[in-house]
Amino acid sequence: MRYRARYIGPDGTEKSQSFPDRQKRQAEDWLAGTAADMSRGHYIDPRAARVTFRQFAEKWLAERSGDPNTRASMGSQLRLHAFPYIGPRPLGSFQPGHIRAWVKQLEENGVRGSYAKTIYSNVRAVLSAAVDDGHLARNPCSARSVKAPAVETKRIAPWAAERVFAVRAALPERFQAMVDLGAGCGLRQGEIFAVDADELDFESDTLHVVQQLKYSEYRLVFAPPKGGKLRDVPLSGPVADVIQARMKRFPPVEITLPWGTPKGPLVTRRLIFTQESGEVVRRPSFNNVHWKTALVAAGVIRERRRGEPHAAAREHGMHALRHFYASVLLDAGENIKALSEYLGHHDPGFTLRTYTHLMPSSQERTRKAIAAVFGSGSTA
Helix, strand or coil: CCEEEEEECCCCCEEEEEECCCCHHHHHHHHHHHHHHHHHCCCCCHHHHCCEHHHHHHHHHHHCCCCHHHHHHHHHHHHHHCHHHHCCCEHHHCCHHHHHHHHHHHHHCCCCHHHHHHHHHHHHHHHHHHHHCCCCCCCHHHCCCCCCCCCCCCCCCCCCHHHHHHHHHHCCHHHCHHHHHHHHHCCCHHHHHCCEHHHEECCCCEEEECCEEEEECCEEEEECCHHHCCEEEECCHHHHHHHHHHHHHCCCEEEEEEECCCCCCEEEEEECCCCCCCCCCCHHHHHHHHHHHHHHHCCCCCCCCCCCCCCCCHHHCCHHHHHHHHHHHHHCCCCHHHHHHHHCCCCHHHHHHHHHHHCCCHHHHHHHHHHHHHHHCCCC
16 A cells, blocks of 8 residues: 545544555545545545444434334334345445345345335434434435335225124123224224223213323333324213213223333323223233134134134224224214314324225215206206
């Protein structure tokens, strides 16, 4: 090495690059390019560019605030589906082609749909943070040639009322009223499990949805509803009657759990749904033991064979009760904004995109309107 090009970086320290004999021109060009990058704000410290994707991603995860459960899920997805393929690559070497190849690898491995798109979004977020921190000049995921994994859009097919009531009848008596809150108030499963007797206002026929039961770092906690969307939901007469009768048959039980995270402050709630032992209802055991058994009895899924688990029933989970609730309200003429509020969605546009095909047809309304006018007129 005969030539060494030196410069002072933006951090005030001297940096250099060595070049062999007969490459003085290359050294000068490199130094000029580095100076130009610094003047345009495109300079990347060579040491920062050598940090690998995995090294940066692990540091980024450790520094993230917010829900620890979300952080743990992101870490698991990166370790399983990103680190084995792009983890060792230095950040400064990333090109759009590397991301295209990795996305194709995901597909070949059978990782598709919304799950693949979530993993892709996590990788994109890591690379965006790397750009912000000066490890690479541009996020390769932003290139026009890079496409996120495709997600097939499926139209929601709401349950018929007969199916709702059949599943309800097949559940144990102490859990039957859960169906009324899901199909009659649009609550999510975690919100149903966490309904506090004090949140039921039978005088104003209103249910205050202020919390859910969820797992955080594999421990149960009370937490605000999804997205922090506290809301008031109309409580219809028949649903209110069922809940009141249920509370007389199975009185509420005081349950104390941390709030938000396992280390959060302890809070006590009078839950209307608990197990026979007086403990909280746990999602995995409820779904596998009670819910899927009810689905079998109602003819929704096939009966399991001896020694085998129940058939997968993702589209027939308790969330189907929310879809039923939405379909009933839309069929009755409720507007999207009100439905969005009752469901606790962050944006009415999301509600519209999800349920637009369930809205009464404008063509049919047009036919009826014109028929009413012309039908009342006289003909010559």
